[in-house]
Amino acid sequence: MTQTASPWPAPSAQAPLDATVEVPGSKSLTNRHLLLAALADSPTELIQPLRSRDSALMISALQALGVTVTDTDAGLRLETAPLRGPAEIDAGLAGTVMRFVPALAVLADGEIRIDGDPRARERPMGPVIRALRDLGATIEASGPHGESLPLTIHASGSFNGGAVELDASASSQFVSALMLAAPAYRRGVDIRHVGGALPSLPHIAMTAQVLRERGVEVDEAEARWRVSPGTVSGGRIVVEPDLSNAGPFLAAALAAGGTVRVPRWPERTTQAGDLLRGILTRMGATVERQGDTLAVTGPADGVIRGLDVDLTEGGELAPTVAALCALAATPSRLRGIAHLRGHETDRLAALVTEITRLGGEARETPDGLEIEPATLRGAAVETYHDHRIATFAAIVGLRVPGVEVVNVATTAKTMPDFPGMWQGMLGQRA
Ligand SMILES: O=C(O)C1=C[C@@H](OP(=O)(O)O)[C@@H](O)[C@H](O)C1
Numbered sequence: 425m426t427q428t429a430s431p432w433p434a435p436s437a438q439a440p441l442d443a444t445v446e447v448p449g450s451k452s453l454t455n456r457h458l459l460l461a462a463l464a465d466s467p468t469e470l471i472q473p474l475r476s477r478d479s480a481l482m483i484s485a486l487q488a489l490g491v492t493v494t495d496t497d498a499g500l501r502l503e504t505a506p507l508r509g510p511a512e513i514d515a516g517l518a519g520t521v522m523r524f525v526p527a528l529a530v531l532a533d534g535e536i537r538i539d540g541d542p543r544a545r546e547r548p549m550g551p552v553i554r555a556l557r558d559l560g561a562t563i564e565a566s567g568p569h570g571e572s573l574p575l576t577i578h579a580s581g582s583f584n585g586g587a588v589e590l591d592a593s594a595s596s597q598f599v600s601a602l603m604l605a606a607p608a609y610r611r612g613v614d615i616r617h618v619g620g621a622l623p624s625l626p627h628i629a630m631t632a633q634v635l636r637e638r639g640v641e642v643d644e645a646e647a648r649w650r651v652s653p654g655t656v657s658g659g660r661i662v663v664e665p666d667l668s669n670a671g672p673f674l675a676a677a678l679a680a681g682g683t684v685r686v687p688r689w690p691e692r693t694t695q696a697g698d699l700l701r702g703i704l705t706r707m708g709a710t711v712e713r714q715g716d717t718l719a720v721t722g723p724a725d726g727v728i729r730g731l732d733v734d735l736t737e738g739g740e741l742a743p744t745v746a747a748l749c750a751l752a753a754t755p756s757r758l759r760g761i762a763h764l765r766g767h768e769t770d771r772l773a774a775l776v777t778e779i780t781r782l783g784g785e786a787r788e789t790p791d792g793l794e795i796e797p798a799t800l801r802g803a804a805v806e807t808y809h810d811h812r813i814a815t816f817a818a819i820v821g822l823r824v825p826g827v828e829v830v831n832v833a834t835t836a837k838t839m840p841d842f843p844g845m846w847q848g849m850l851g852q853r854a
């Protein structure tokens with residue numbers, strides 16, 4: 425990871441926006457389809473996939489296990505082969521790589537080592553490691569209970585799968601990981617979540633949806649998911665734009681005024697980013713579909729309304745929403761997001777620290793944040809290798825002069841050229 429030498433001066437908006445922003449492909453859909461391509465019975469063609477650090481890490485992981493990945497004009501072509509080790513896999517800071525790939529790697533033949541960035545070694549992994557061990561995997565892992573990266577999987581070329589209980593209250597990705605690899609397990613999986621509130625249910629629905637699209641049988645009940653063993657079909661898959669990454673651009677319409685449009689907004693989707701339509705409306709925006717485009721217009725009087733919202737389903741939207749709350753005229757409460765403490769950084773602590781640094785007022789609650797109206801001032805915002813803290817700062821910077829973003833390059837985790845796209849939205853040259 426490269427650290428930019430000097431902080432990026434976040435541009436302030438000089439006039440109301442009038443922009444159309446083409447958002448790159450969804451991280452969550454891209455990495456799911458990449459992983460499924462490794463199990464498919466025929467080649468997979470991904471059209472408009474995300475090309476970013478997280479998807480590059482997934483591609484490298486699959487290549488290390490024997491999958492052939494080729495660039496095409498429209499995207500990527502993947503052709504699989506029997507999965508094999510030995511392999512060394514870098515998960516970076518990608519939750520989708522560090523959780524999904526171990527569930528795939530148990531199917532390979534040989535020894536597979538998986539490690540990541542220093543922070544990746546702190547992100548929760550226990551439930552997925554324990555579940556794979558309960559199902560018969562041999563995994564050596566570090567950490568106090570042998571439950572964090574780095575890990576070594578001793579795989580034998582096939583895996584039984586079966587029934588397993590796990591606590592997914594720290595991350596929905598534990599459930600998605602097992603579900604995605606399950607069609608290739610001899611007995612599939614039958615997962616029960618036992619534990620506290622389960623976050624990010626739309627992401628589990630997305631996992632079920634992509635499996636079904638490829639011909640796999642999935643049975644969903646309350647806190648229980650069964651995936652039958654079976655063939656995963658290949659074929660041509662068009663990836664939706666990343667609606668969570670659209671978030672900062674749509675939020676810009678509230679922070680700066682004017683209208684921002686995002687084309688190719690899906691009519692129906694499992695992406696949690698679709699929740700933004702309701703959230704931004706509650707904060708004072710006018711949100712409308714114009715054909716396949718979503719258009720968000722900021723409030724005519726420029727006044728952003730605070731809100732009390734449960735983000736259990738869309739935790740990854742919290743930094744974007746928090747930026748608008750920090751600019752809002754009334755108090756806000758974000759609930760249901762205790763698990764954000766295990767994201768790229770402890771996002772609740774980071775948001776409180778950075779809002780405070782900007783002259784705002786914010787505090788942590790057991791499961792979220794409270795943010796009060798305040799007059800903000802410019803500051804150099806720390807980003808903690810977290811792409812969404814960087815985009816949080818950019819949103820605030822539209823309205824507050826003198827905001828700088830430390831290591832804006834960290835946005836490359838899920839967006840190839842965030843500074844260029846942001847300046848393009850403002851009609852400025854990068
Ligand atoms: O499965 C996925 O693609 C994701 C699930 C969610 O994880 P958590 O349930 O850990 O929040 C989300 O926040 C993350 O950005 C992507």
Ligand SMILES: C=C(OP(=O)(O)O)C(=O)O
Nearest residue numbers: 517518519520740767768
């Ligand atoms: C939590 C996130 O990422 P990850 O997939 O690494 O968990 C995120 O992108 O907001």
